[in-house]
Amino acid sequence: MSEIAPHLALLRITGNVMLARCIGIAAEIGVADAIETGHGRLTTSALAKLTGSHEQALYRMMRYMAANGIFNEDAEGKFQNTDISKLLRTGVPGSMRESVRQSWQDVMWDVYKAFPHTIATGEPAFNQTYGADFFDHLAANPDMGLKFDAAMAMQSGPENASVADAYAFEQANVVVDVAGGRGGFMAALLKAYPTIRGVLFDQTYVLAQPNHVKEAGLKYRCDFVAGDFFESVPKGGDVYVLKRILHDWDDNTAIRILKNCAAAMSFTARIIAVDAVIKPGNDPDPNKALDVGIMALLKGRERTEKDFTRLYEAAGLRLTRIVATAAPSTMSLVEGVIA
Template identity: 45%
Template structure:
């Protein structure tokens, strides 16, 4: 096949992706999507509101409009598009945290060292900064807050989808392993009034009021502090690992699953909630997410067969894969 101009465009988009990321970050910091919520405006009007340089803002908005983020009309006014809605503050499935996380210097600097990872297998973030990603977050609280915001924006979409896709009604006790502020348990307990939840996470996490208190569900939840790398609470009917395993290498994942296997009551289930890597050459966001994992943490996105192998190594059997209305699936494991 002969190269064409369309191939050049693809290469340019990939090679110059940092500029698109910077443009997204700029309009997010200026609150452009929020300012367009009341109707279309010119770059001059937006610049006046945001104390920005009109021509520079126009040039940024023009390129984003070419990608479907905002739309420019014949009067040079810019409109919100469905994609731009994700940049609004507090909007449905807001991606502000993800944009900020992806454009922070520590993250972008790590991406520049991806050739080192490809040559050696060492995580680029750890190579560049000298510490693992999660340790870096603990050392830099402002970045940790950005990370938490980004993960919350993803979890909000996941939580309802998981609670609606899986029948938790037969369980009396559900443990959310690494459950953060309890968003998933809120959705599960709302739908299933007979279920009791266990929020299991680090002491500094489970000690926060979080969403359970705001939803008035604290009385139906036991908060247990601990370390999922060493153990999980015993005797539950369902153990949920939502977007946990993709952060870690296979041996760590197997160890976590083994802790769940040892703790399971008779007939219990382990639910792994993660994205599923599709086969072939299809363009899919999970493949881009896997590149992020390769750069920043020791984890990876996995195929169904790779998850099945993890389950088998931990003494579990992959019973079924349940789709959800979101980008994740539920992989249900039972005792082998």
């Protein structure tokens, strides 16, 4: 950033808004998938027919994205996927299509319009935009809920193996995944550690959905327990995992969840919050961007090590260590025990 003039640096950043929009549109209309139907190279004319687009408008958008490394235009005017655009394909390992496509981007951009309200009041922009809390609105609008679930699955799926590999889970007999959703992390954990048993804990309607543990043929090693972590969590676990849970909630609510976990834990059990841990200082940190995004949607936040220490102490726990996951994951495992 220091290598270019400050005003050009600022213009480059603000210009990325249009690039992000183009990526969202390309993901929505399936450009990357269409290119693969043409053996990896397609003309704009063919792309326009396959995606239902205006040929010249599509070309100008594709040319702009190619100039930024998203696609590649060859000497014959045909477009190819790059390593970046391959992530916009459907169903490939590491696909990010669902998390960047226009339909979900539209939701987020409507929220960002109201972000000045968040800065002025501290209240989520989502509530100002949609008139309800984030999760209440998703529950009342299944179509939006499905978009969110798909986007989160694309985001969390690739990191599950990294989280499982980062910690010595083999030392546990029973791992309880609190609010574990459709079991993506639990399935990765059971695959990586054949000696452990799992408990997938979530609400009844969540457990009724298609489940990764069952799809992997591992349900014989996992108990499925319905409940509400605001009331209690199952006892008997050696390790309790809260993956991407605490960042959804304000401090008082997070402490309430942690207290319920502590009430279920034995004195030898451990709790692990899998969340972003924000670095101090001015060094680049993608979790700082994640924190601002959370602020727009929810009353939760990403936290520093000091923040987690304070939360754990308030819940009757003691933070013992923080274990980083391997890149590209930016999550850390925040371990604690009964104080």
